[in-house]
Amino acid sequence: MKKKIIIDTDCGVDDSLALLCALNSDKLEILCITTVFGNVSVRQAAHNTSYILRMTEREDIPILIGQAKPIVQPLRYPPDFIHGKYGLGTIRSEYTGKNVLTTSAVEYLIQTIRNSDDKITIITIGPLTNIGLALQLAPDIQDNIEEIIVMGGAYQANGNVSPAAEANIYGDAIAAEIVFRSDCLTTMVGLDVTTKVVMDKDYLSVLNNHKLYGNFIKSITGTYYDFHVNCFDIHGITPHDLVTVLYSIDKSLFTTIQGRIYVSADGRMMGQTYVDRRTDIVPGTEWDNRIKSNICTEVNVENLLSEFKNILFQ
Numbered sequence: 001m002k003k004k005i006i007i008d009t010d011c012g013v014d015d016s017l018a019l020l021c022a023l024n025s026d027k028l029e030i031l032c033i034t035t036v037f038g039n040v041s042v043r044q045a046a047h048n049t050s051y052i053l054r055m056t057e058r059e060d061i062p063i064l065i066g067q068a069k070p071i072v073q074p075l076r077y078p079p080d081f082i083h084g085k086y087g088l089g090t091i092r093s094e095y096t097g098k099n100v101l102t103t104s105a106v107e108y109l110i111q112t113i114r115n116s117d118d119k120i121t122i123i124t125i126g127p128l129t130n131i132g133l134a135l136q137l138a139p140d141i142q143d144n145i146e147e148i149i150v151m152g153g154a155y156q157a158n159g160n161v162s163p164a165a166e167a168n169i170y171g172d173a174i175a176a177e178i179v180f181r182s183d184c185l186t187t188m189v190g191l192d193v194t195t196k197v198v199m200d201k202d203y204l205s206v207l208n209n210h211k212l213y214g215n216f217i218k219s220i221t222g223t224y225y226d227f228h229v230n231c232f233d234i235h236g237i238t239p240h241d242l243v244t245v246l247y248s249i250d251k252s253l254f255t256t257i258q259g260r261i262y263v264s265a266d267g268r269m270m271g272q273t274y275v276d277r278r279t280d281i282v283p284g285t286e287w288d289n290r291i292k293s294n295i296c297t298e299v300n301v302e303n304l305l306s307e308f309k310n311i312l313f314q
């Protein structure tokens, strides 16, 4: 049986690669895609997702527009120097398919999860505002969630928006804390693993020759590639969100440990994902006895990259 999933995205460059992977995988059934602010505005994220679903001829999948800003903290300026002004490198999409529904993403998430006969896996590849709000408004849906797989955070690695914080967690630290303190099984696919995966020029040139998606991939990855060269001196791209979708497809590519994740919601450490690995908990402190998350610490890069190629070129 295919794994039933919902993807929550701020559809930029690596989100697009993640969507292409999920849409082409025979292991996943996408029930809907919800959008959130982050790399671009929440509406632009819906345009971009819409563009991808038209290109892949999958306009049967509903798109729901979610939250335009974090639950409490102010909205940050979108990182256009990373993903391009409209999130897809040089492409400007204004397309809105009929499958972009008018129901709010949070409401749709609640109803879809509540009414599903099977447990649902949620893959978040943007800030966690939509899913955080859904859990807050309807805690009963936790029983019908198989796992929440989060692209975000860092265990031993440094952050990418600050030394302490990764962008998706920093984007809405309070929402992330709601998710990690919930009773759902959560998995953190953070910078410890996602930055180890680099698609170099040779690898990208293979993707750029894909019959259906080659031109698209070429157009979206240019700005993102330049950002990696200029900021990190890496001649390649790190496809964070794609790595996260591949976790949902093949967990054997990863090594994980278990720990309780706490998110700092203010100050210098805002957005930090602190991992508590203690076995004994002292009762009565704010370090409550929340359930342990899976934390990805290692990834088999070679196998992961070849798995993505196989999925795309099958």
Ligand code: BDR
Pocket: 012, 013, 014, 015, 039, 125, 126, 151, 160, 166, 167, 168, 240, 241
């Ligand atoms: C995350 O932040 C976004 O810019 C990317 O799409 C990814 O989801 C990486 O920190």
Ligand code: CA
Pocket: 009, 010, 011, 012, 014, 015, 038, 039, 125, 126, 241
């Ligand atoms: Ca993203």
